[in-house]
Each structure stands twice: as C-alpha cells, then as structure tokens.
Amino acid sequence: MTFQSAGSSTFASDIDTAAAAVRRQARTGALTGPTAGMAKGYVQVNLVILPARDAAGFLRFCQANPKPCPLLAVGEPGERSCAPLGGDLDIATDVPEYRVYRNGALDGTRHDVSDLWQDDLVTFALGCSFSFEHALSQYGLPVRHIDQGRNVPMYRTSIPLVSAGGFGGTMVVSMRPFRAADAIRAVQITTRFPQAHGAPVHLGDPSLIGVEQLDAPEYGDAVTVADDELPVFWACGVTSQQVLLDAGVGFAITHSPGHMLVTDILESQVALL
Amino acid sequence: MTFQSAGSSTFASDIDTAAAAVRRQARTGALTGPTAGMAKGYVQVNLVILPARDAAGFLRFCQANPKPCPLLAVGEPGERSCAPLGGDLDIATDVPEYRVYRNGALDGTRHDVSDLWQDDLVTFALGCSFSFEHALSQYGLPVRHIDQGRNVPMYRTSIPLVSAGGFGGTMVVSMRPFRAADAIRAVQITTRFPQAHGAPVHLGDPSLIGVEQLDAPEYGDAVTVADDELPVFWACGVTSQQVLLDAGVGFAITHSPGHMLVTDILESQVALL
Numbered sequence: 416m417t418f419q420s421a422g423s424s425t426f427a428s429d430i431d432t433a434a435a436a437v438r439r440q441a442r443t444g445a446l447t448g449p450t451a452g453m454a455k456g457y458v459q460v461n462l463v464i465l466p467a468r469d470a471a472g473f474l475r476f477c478q479a480n481p482k483p484c485p486l487l488a489v490g491e492p493g494e495r496s497c498a499p500l501g502g503d504l505d506i507a508t509d510v511p512e513y514r515v516y517r518n519g520a521l522d523g524t525r526h527d528v529s530d531l532w533q534d535d536l537v538t539f540a541l542g543c544s545f546s547f548e549h550a551l552s553q554y555g556l557p558v559r560h561i562d563q564g565r566n567v568p569m570y571r572t573s574i575p576l577v578s579a580g581g582f583g584g585t586m587v588v589s590m591r592p593f594r595a596a597d598a599i600r601a602v603q604i605t606t607r608f609p610q611a612h613g614a615p616v617h618l619g620d621p622s623l624i625g626v627e628q629l630d631a632p633e634y635g636d637a638v639t640v641a642d643d644e645l646p647v648f649w650a651c652g653v654t655s656q657q658v659l660l661d662a663g664v665g666f667a668i669t670h671s672p673g674h675m676l677v678t679d680i681l682e683s684q685v686a687l688l
Numbered sequence: 689m690t691f692q693s694a695g696s697s698t699f700a701s702d703i704d705t706a707a708a709a710v711r712r713q714a715r716t717g718a719l720t721g722p723t724a725g726m727a728k729g730y731v732q733v734n735l736v737i738l739p740a741r742d743a744a745g746f747l748r749f750c751q752a753n754p755k756p757c758p759l760l761a762v763g764e765p766g767e768r769s770c771a772p773l774g775g776d777l778d779i780a781t782d783v784p785e786y787r788v789y790r791n792g793a794l795d796g797t798r799h800d801v802s803d804l805w806q807d808d809l810v811t812f813a814l815g816c817s818f819s820f821e822h823a824l825s826q827y828g829l830p831v832r833h834i835d836q837g838r839n840v841p842m843y844r845t846s847i848p849l850v851s852a853g854g855f856g857g858t859m860v861v862s863m864r865p866f867r868a869a870d871a872i873r874a875v876q877i878t879t880r881f882p883q884a885h886g887a888p889v890h891l892g893d894p895s896l897i898g899v900e901q902l903d904a905p906e907y908g909d910a911v912t913v914a915d916d917e918l919p920v921f922w923a924c925g926v927t928s929q930q931v932l933l934d935a936g937v938g939f940a941i942t943h944s945p946g947h948m949l950v951t952d953i954l955e956s957q958v959a960l961l
Contacts, residue, residue, distance in 0.1 A: 602876065619871075623868065
C-alpha cells in the first residue's frame with residue numbers, strides 16, 4: 416500500500432501503539448462497538464473493499480473526489496496487511512463491525528470477514544472526520560453531536576460529484592452547528608486536514624445544497640441548532656458507501672459507520688501545518 | 689520605525705518601485721484621488737498620526753486590537769520618513785488626501801500636511817484590506833464592490849473592542865458578499881493576511897453583530913447581496929478613526945478613506961504562506 420502523507424511519511428507502526436491495542440481488541444471480538452474517542456491522537460479511517468474489477472474505477476472516482484473520498488492508502492489485490500497504516504494489522508479482522516453489500520444492497524453486518532476474503536479484493540482507506548473533530552475540540556470549539564452524545568447528522572445533498580470509473584451521484588455531508596466566529600475558526604482548523612475532508616463545502620442556508628430538513632438527517636442523529644448558529648457542512652465519507660449502492664456493485668465490504676479502522680498514523684502527521 | 693513582518697523582513701525600498709512613483713505623484717499634487725488598484729502587488733496602509741501624549745495610549749490600543757488595527761509600523765516622534773515602509777517616502781506629503789481632526793471632530797481635508805507637522809507627531813501604519821482583496825481576485829473570487837465600481841460598505845457593530853490606553857468602543861467592519869463555498873475559500877485566503885485584518889470576524893445574520901440594515905452602511909456604499917449569498921464581515925481600519933473621534937482627541941491626522949499610503953512592501957511579504 417502507498418500512504419499519501421500531507422507531511423512526513425514516517426509513522427509509528429514499529430512500536431506497539433494504543434491504536435494497535437484497539438485493533439487487537441476488534442480482532443479477538445472483545446470490541447464490537449464504535450471507535451469514537453479510542454486511541455486518541457491516531458487517525459481512524461473509512462474502509463472500502465472491492466473486487467479488482469470494480470476497484471480500478473473506484474480508485475479513479477476517489478482521485479476525482481478528494482473532499483468526500485480522501486485516499487490515505489490503497490492496497491494491492493488480495494493484500495490483508497497494510498504496512499503504511501500500521502504494524503500488526505489485518506484488514507479482514509481489525510474493524511469492530513463490517514458491512515457486506517451484494518448486488519447494490521446491504522447484505523448484513525459481521526465482526527470478521529476472513530471467510531469472505533478473496534485474492535482479488537482491494538482495500539481503500541479513506542480519511543475520517545474524527546481527525547479534525549479532535550482538533551476542533553483541542554482548539555476549544557464545542558462539537559455538538561459529541562456534547563449531545565449522538566452520531567453526527569449526515570445528509571444527502573444536491574452537490575454533484577465528479578463522475579469517474581463508473582461511479583458518481585451527489586455528495587453526502589456531515590453537519591456541525593457553530594456560531595459565526597467559531598464557524599470561521601472551524602474553517603481554518605479543518606483546512607489543516609485535507610485528508611480528513613478538509614474545509615467545509617457549505618455553510619448557512621441548507622436548502623442551497625438540497626437539504627430541506629435539518630432535523631431529519633438521512634444518516635446519524637439530528638442535533639440542536641440554536642438561532643444564533645450556522646449549520647456548517649463537511650464532505651462525508653459515507654459518500655463512498657452511497658455511490659457503491661447507487662452503482663449496484665456486485666460485492667463490497669465496508670466498515671459500519673462509526674466502527675472505523677484505527678491506524679498507527681498520528682493525526683499530527685496528516686495535518687498540513 | 690519597526691516593521692513587524694509576518695515573514696521576511698526585507699523589502700524593496702532600495703529600488704525605484706511603482707509604489708514610489710505613486711507616492712511622488714501624491715507629493716507633487718498630480719494625484720489627489722483614491723489609490724485603489726494602483727501599484728498592484730504593493731501593500732497600502734492606513735495612517736494615523738497623533739501627538740506623543742496620545743500616541744502611547746493608541747499604540748497600546750492597537751496592540752490589544754490587532755484584527756481592526758494591525759500595526760505594520762510605528763514612527764519615532766517627529767519622524768516624517770519611514771524606512772521600513774519605503775525609500776523616498778514622506779509621511780506628510782505622500783498620501784493623496786489627509787483628514788485633520790481637532791477636538792474629536794473632522795476639521796477638513798488636505799493634500800499636504802507639512803505645515804501642520806510637529807516634532808512630537810507619531811505615525812502609525814495599519815494594514816489595509818486592499819492586500820487581501822487582490823489575493824481574493826487572484827484566486828478567482830469576485831469582489832462585489834469592485835465589480836460594482838463602489839467603495840466597500842462599512843458598518844458600526846456591537847462587537848466590543850478591547851479598551852486600552854484611553855481608547856475603546858465597538859468595531860467597524862467591512863462587508864463583502866459571497867456564496868457559501870466562496871465564503872469558505874475567502875476565510876482561507878484572508879487567513880494568510882493577518883496584517884491586513886486576516887480572517888473574517890462574522891458571516892451570516894448581520895443582526896447578530898448589531899448591523900440592522902445591510903443597505904445602509906455607515907461608511908462607503910451599499911452593494912447588492914443576492915439571495916444565495918452570505919454577507920461576510922471583516923474587521924476594518926476605519927475602526928481606528930472611529931475610536932479617535934469617540935475619544936475626542938485634541939489633534940490627529942489620518943489618510944482619507946481610500947486614499948492610502950502606498951508602501952514598498954510586497955503583499956507576498958506580509959502573507960503567512
């Protein structure tokens with residue numbers, strides 16, 4: 416696999432990290448729930464696993480749509496390790512919960528996909544907003560869905576994706592409300608993380624991106640938006656699962672939302688500054 | 689004078705710049721109008737000139753309020769040259785139009801203040817939004833008041849200033865409307881220019897900062913704001929003139945709005961990145 420770093424290309428996989436401990440817990444079945452807040456400081460990633468026949472097109476799609484689908488690493492066909500993401504790492508066992516898709520529809524969840532592994536499966540690791548949410552918190556900005564103990568609200572939009580490799584459609588976004596001065600600060604902070612969706616794609620009036628009801632997200636949970644706050648929208652990794660569904664791919668494995676692969680890459684390593 | 693650079697501390701005053709040519713035109717009386725668009729690429733500055741008795745307090749005020757009053761240079765008492773801002777530069781003649789204030793009120797405009805010069809006058813050079821407006825245009829963002837051939841609209845707000853040195857009050861802001869995606873880009877671009885007011889201080893609902901009527905700015909001209917645009921507000925150098933008026937200073941000289949001192953400092957030299 417190749418790791419496309421914004422900065423340094425070294426990482427911590429040669430030591431036994433807190434991230435490796437989380438992966439082992441998932442591998443043994445001790446951890447089957449969401450990974451939010453685990454191994455703080457380490458990058459967590461979205462996974463998409465596709466047969467080689469679909470992988471080449473999906474790679475072109477990701478390269479053409481880096482805001483929703485920031486590629487951190489792409490595997491060789493059949494490869495279950497992923498050295499650039501971490502040592503002691505098994506793509507087929509180290510995610511707490513996987514989703515299996517067949518013929519464009521969800522076909523169940525699993526905690527281990529070893530028995531589904533094939534020699535032609537290609538793994539894509541895509542950046543995740545957890546990285547910038549930690550940064551927002553560190554800079555003193557309140558992240559509403561965390562404060563309210565909910566999943567981040569996500570919405571289908573009218574923002575067109577660049578069609579490539581047989582995939583396309585419209586973007587899925589996540590939303591975090593902020594007062595204007597904090598929204599401006601959030602733009603600055605998340606700009607530092609292009610590999611975790613980067614700066615927002617929209618703020619203010621939701622209807623301008625085709626979102627009619629803020630209190631009815633397509634994915635995740637609704638959160639409170641105060642009268643003096645702006646909804647701020649970021650490109651979301653769920654876009655990748657949506658385009659797989661829309662394309663009706665024959666077979667795919669992804670992580671379950673919130674149940675991420677925890678890597679040995681430090682968040683500071685994927686920050687621009 | 690000391691020049692507080694964001695990056696390099698060298699500048700182009702040892703060569704005869706396009707900026708120096710503009711200054712000489714102002715000095716001879718050939719130029720008496722606004723300087724917008726002149727000597728592109730060179731930093732233009734707001735000037736505030738105060739007797740030493742008020743200058744010490746005003747310096748503390750600027751240091752405490754860097755968003756509206758970003759200090760590029762401060763002169764020694766009586767000094768009419770300003771080497772850090774440029775060679776061949778005379779503070780008392782090189783601005784196309786000056787304003788003279790007496791006892792907290794405007795007491796006329798002049799094209800030359802040599803006859804008013806005193807041995808205890810201290811010059812403050814404050815960054816100006818022209819620097820980031822050029823950057824916005826270079827990145828392809830339309831600047832409405834330029835496109836409409838107007839002065840930028842400016843508003844008094846309820847945003848409190850930090851009181852210091854006998855000066856205080858509320859911030860004056862300038863406004864430029866953008867569609868959301870461009871507003872996000874504008875935050876990124878203007879963040880690069882902390883010495884030209886930097887990132888916006890507000891965007892969206894004007895009433896949240898005490899601005900009730902967008903079409904009735906206190907200074908400058910109203911501009912069109914489309915239904916799908918957000919008003920984006922930046923701290924404005926006019927704040928400095930407002931606090932001088934509010935404090936009722938006995939004597940002060942400033943530039944007239946839009947009639948700036950053109951320096952030999954390159955805009956690229958005051959950019960963070």
